[in-house]
Amino acid sequence: MDFHVDQIDHVELTVPDRHAAAKWYRDVLGLVIVAEYEHWAMDPKGPLMITTPQGSTKLALFEGKPGGSEQRIGFHLVAFRVGWKSFATFVARLPELMLKDDSGRTVTPDFVADHDCAYSIYFCDPYGHCLEITTYDYKETTMELRRLRTAEPG
Numbered sequence: 061m062d063f064h065v066d067q068i069d070h071v072e073l074t075v076p077d078r079h080a081a082a083k084w085y086r087d088v089l090g091l092v093i094v095a096e097y098e099h100w101a102m103d104p105k106g107p108l109m110i111t112t113p114q115g116s117t118k119l120a121l122f123e124g125k126p127g128g129s130e131q132r133i134g135f136h137l138v139a140f141r142v143g144w145k146s147f148a149t150f151v152a153r154l155p156e157l158m159l160k161d162d163s164g165r166t167v168t169p170d171f172v173a174d175h176d177c178a179y180s181i182y183f184c185d186p187y188g189h190c191l192e193i194t195t196y197d198y199k200e201t202t203m204e205l206r207r208l209r210t211a212e213p214g
Contacts, residue, residue, distance in 0.1 A: 063149045069141030069194050070109065070118035078108040078121040085110055085119065094118065097177065137190035139180070144197035147179060148204040159183040162190055172205065179205070 075081040078101060085091040091110040100106040107120035122136065142150065151169050159167040162184055173180045179201045180194040195201050 063142075063146050063153065065140035065142055065146070065193070067116070067141050069139040069192075070120045071138055072107065072120045072122060072136035074122045074124035074136055076123065076125060078123050081121050082108055082110050091119065100175070137182070137192055139192035139194045142193055142195050144195050144200035144204060147181075147193060147195040147197070147201055148208065150193050151181060151205070152208060154181075162188075169205075169208070 073081070082091070082093055086093075091112060094109040094111050094115075097107075097109040101108040104123065107122050109118055109120055111118040120136075120139070151172060154167055154169055154171075157167075161167050161171065161182060167181065167183045171181055173182065177198050178194055178196045179198065180192050182190065182192050184190055
């Protein structure tokens with residue numbers, strides 16, 4: 061099976077106040093908070109997800125301050141959405157792709173992030189841009205990741 065992304069899922073932005081930014085995006089662009097993922101914003105380091113009414117375009121708003129060691133205000137990464145089969149294909153290809161994360165570590169299947177309702181894998185392009193492959197096919201991906209792990213030579 062060939063791997064391909066379905067669409068841009070979300071762009072991460074770091075802002076001084078997630079809720080104030082969400083209000084601005086609602087008032088100006090009509091974006092609304094994604095209730096299904098609002099619990100992620102309960103964590104001070106988690107995103108507040110906002111979307112178009114159709115859910116086709118999302119922004120992930122993270123809080124940060126200018127300067128310092130925290131996330132800087134501005135663009136953070138682009139996330140590409142895929143189905144569970146493409147996600148599994150991408151994860152299985154990681155050893156041959158030799159991708160690096162933003163710390164210079166080689167990305168392996170162990171780097172898959174479980175967000176309790178979505179899975180993601182983070183890596184950088186050769187120019188230092190941070191990218192993410194994400195899927196919301198949670199149940200199917202969970203089963204496939206378990207199958208892949210048990211199939212690995214031990």
